[in-house]
Amino acid sequence: MIKFDRVGKLYPGGYEALKNLSFEIEKGELVFVTGHSGAGKSTLLKLIAALERPTAGTVLIGNQNVSKLRRAAVPFLRRKFGLVFQDHKLLYDRTVFDNVALPLHINGVVGHEAGKRIRAALDKVGLLNREKAMPITLSGGEQQRLAIARAVVSRPAIMIADEPTANLDETYASEIMKLFHSFHQVGVTVLIATHDAHGSAEFGGRTLHLEQGELR
Amino acid sequence: MIGQILAQHRLAFSLVTGRMRRAPLALLMMIAVIGVTLSLPAMLYVALENIQRLAGGFHTAPQISLFLAMNAPEEQIKEIDAQLRKHKDVASYRFVGRNNAWQEMQQNTGLAEIAGGLEQNPLPDAYVVETKSGDPAVIERMQQEMQQWSGIEHAQLDAAWIKRLHGLLELGNKLVLVIAGLLGFALLITTGNSIRLQIATQQEEIALSRLIGATDRFIRRPFLYAGTLYGIGGGFAALLILASAVWLFNESVADLARLYASDFHLIMPTADISLALVGGSALLGWIGSYVAVNRALADIESY
Numbered sequence: 001m002i003k004f005d006r007v008g009k010l011y012p013g014g015y016e017a018l019k020n021l022s023f024e025i026e027k028g029e030l031v032f033v034t035g036h037s038g039a040g041k042s043t044l045l046k047l048i049a050a051l052e053r054p055t056a057g058t059v060l061i062g063n064q065n066v067s068k069l070r071r072a073a074v075p076f077l078r079r080k081f082g083l084v085f086q087d088h089k090l091l092y093d094r095t096v097f098d099n100v101a102l103p104l105h106i107n108g109v110v111g112h113e114a115g116k117r118i119r120a121a122l123d124k125v126g127l128l129n130r131e132k133a134m135p136i137t138l139s140g141g142e143q144q145r146l147a148i149a150r151a152v153v154s155r156p157a158i159m160i161a162d163e164p165t166a167n168l169d170e171t172y173a174s175e176i177m178k179l180f181h182s183f184h185q186v187g188v189t190v191l192i193a194t195h196d197a198h199g200s201a202e203f204g205g206r207t208l209h210l211e212q213g214e215l216r
Numbered sequence: 217m218i219g220q221i222l223a224q225h226r227l228a229f230s231l232v233t234g235r236m237r238r239a240p241l242a243l244l245m246m247i248a249v250i251g252v253t254l255s256l257p258a259m260l261y262v263a264l265e266n267i268q269r270l271a272g273g274f275h276t277a278p279q280i281s282l283f284l285a286m287n288a289p290e291e292q293i294k295e296i297d298a299q300l301r302k303h304k305d306v307a308s309y310r311f312v313g314r315n316n317a318w319q320e321m322q323q324n325t326g327l328a329e330i331a332g333g334l335e336q337n338p339l340p341d342a343y344v345v346e347t348k349s350g351d352p353a354v355i356e357r358m359q360q361e362m363q364q365w366s367g368i369e370h371a372q373l374d375a376a377w378i379k380r381l382h383g384l385l386e387l388g389n390k391l392v393l394v395i396a397g398l399l400g401f402a403l404l405i406t407t408g409n410s411i412r413l414q415i416a417t418q419q420e421e422i423a424l425s426r427l428i429g430a431t432d433r434f435i436r437r438p439f440l441y442a443g444t445l446y447g448i449g450g451g452f453a454a455l456l457i458l459a460s461a462v463w464l465f466n467e468s469v470a471d472l473a474r475l476y477a478s479d480f481h482l483i484m485p486t487a488d489i490s491l492a493l494v495g496g497s498a499l500l501g502w503i504g505s506y507v508a509v510n511r512a513l514a515d516i517e518s519y
């Protein structure tokens with residue numbers, strides 16, 4: 001599903017975020033990417049989601065070589081992923097419902113079908129009764145769940161979450177992790193970057209530990 | 217597939233109209249700016265159109281005077297008469313016999329003295345020809361043609377003033393084109409700038425949409441609709457201003473025309489002009505927003 005072959009990422013200015021990285025992730029796997037902040041976790045996820053291009057080596061998603069992708073093809077690759085960002089990236093000028101609607105609209109799903117899928121996604125994260133609320137009125141945990149609903153609504157094959165529990169207290173954090181685990185159980189490939197490793201032990205799954213841009 | 221594309225467009229359209237409904241003042245101002253800007257060249261154009269119509273009404277004025285040779289034989293005069301009668305561009309013609317002309321000259325207060333100094337009638341027989349067309353080129357061609365007829369000593373044409381008028385109108389037309397071009401460019405900038413401001417307020421949404429797989433086309437679509445709708449609204453506003461101006465001026469123009477025993481009045485902009493105005497305005501709006509969005513997309517390019 002995902003294959004890194006001697007991948008490196010050198011940022012302009014000389015900062016080398018990833019060095020000579022090779023690994024493979026099978027379809028349906030649950031993988032935790034751990035490491036201190038600055039170890040290259042976010043960069044790794046960005047390379048997978050085609051948000052950035054590697055400066056060395058090849059990244060294969062499915063059978064597509066991300067490094068060689070035409071610019072016009074990039075959006076279509078990105079649609080395969082459900083992204084949960086560290087800072088949620090919710091749109092605060094529209095309702096919970098409309099936030100979840102965005103990926104569907106991008107995918108060309110509108111109208112009745114979209115409504116059905118949006119409500120199913122909101123139901124899954126327990127926000128069905130808040131669909132008309134504005135995101136700013138939600139608690140931190142609820143906002144993160146909304147971000148997850150937005151990530152799953154277009155039924156992606158791969159979910160990628162960058163520090164999804166970073167700013168949440170213990171109870172909320174474990175709720176969120178359970179949610180990701182449930183996606184893994186229905187066959188979705190799940191990648192989670194996290195700075196604390198103990199979540200991974202609880203749910204099984206593989207751990208990729210990064211230290212200064214290298215796998216350890 | 218087509219249903220999906222239509223649905224996408226409907227979505228972008230309703231998104232834009234929703235935003236416009238939430239900010240009606242901004243919409244109104246935008247439409248007013250475009251309307252006022254466009255109404256200026258449109259008014260000039262309609263004014264010119266009317267002057268041209270008025271000038272076209274002068275076709276009784278351009279005359280060609282055909283002076284026959286002294287003592288031209290009777291049959292030659294008859295032949296010229298026949299030629300004039302069947303000429304397709306001649307509206308009417310009138311024979312002025314040399315004796316009649318001589319009498320007229322002697323009775324004319326200003327010319328009687330000169331005539332008195334002459335021993336005999338120096339005037340030839342003549343025809344005064346009125347042309348159907350007011351076009352100086354046509355009239356000139358007629359004059360040259362008639363000059364060639366046998367028995368015609370001199371075909372004289374007083375079309376200088378009409379040439380001047382047409383020259384002025386031509387100049388006016390060019391002026392309208394230049395002004396329309398300049399103001400069109402200004403409109404392009406105005407719409408582009410307004411769209412740029414909208415993009416700035418939706419920067420987050422655009423950036424996020426890109427991250428989760430939106431194509432440039434998807435991002436561009438609502439802004440293109442916004443620009444086009446501004447253009448259409450502005451075009452109609454310009455039309456409204458134009459029609460009001462014509463209506464307002466018409467009363468005074470009709471009064472003035474009545475003094476000259478004419479029923480001349482300004483005509484409203486025609487359907488094709490109205491269509492061109494609204495269509496052109498819509499096109500300008502579309503181009504303006506297209507340029508603005510593409511510039512913004514290039515600025516937030518991340519991949």
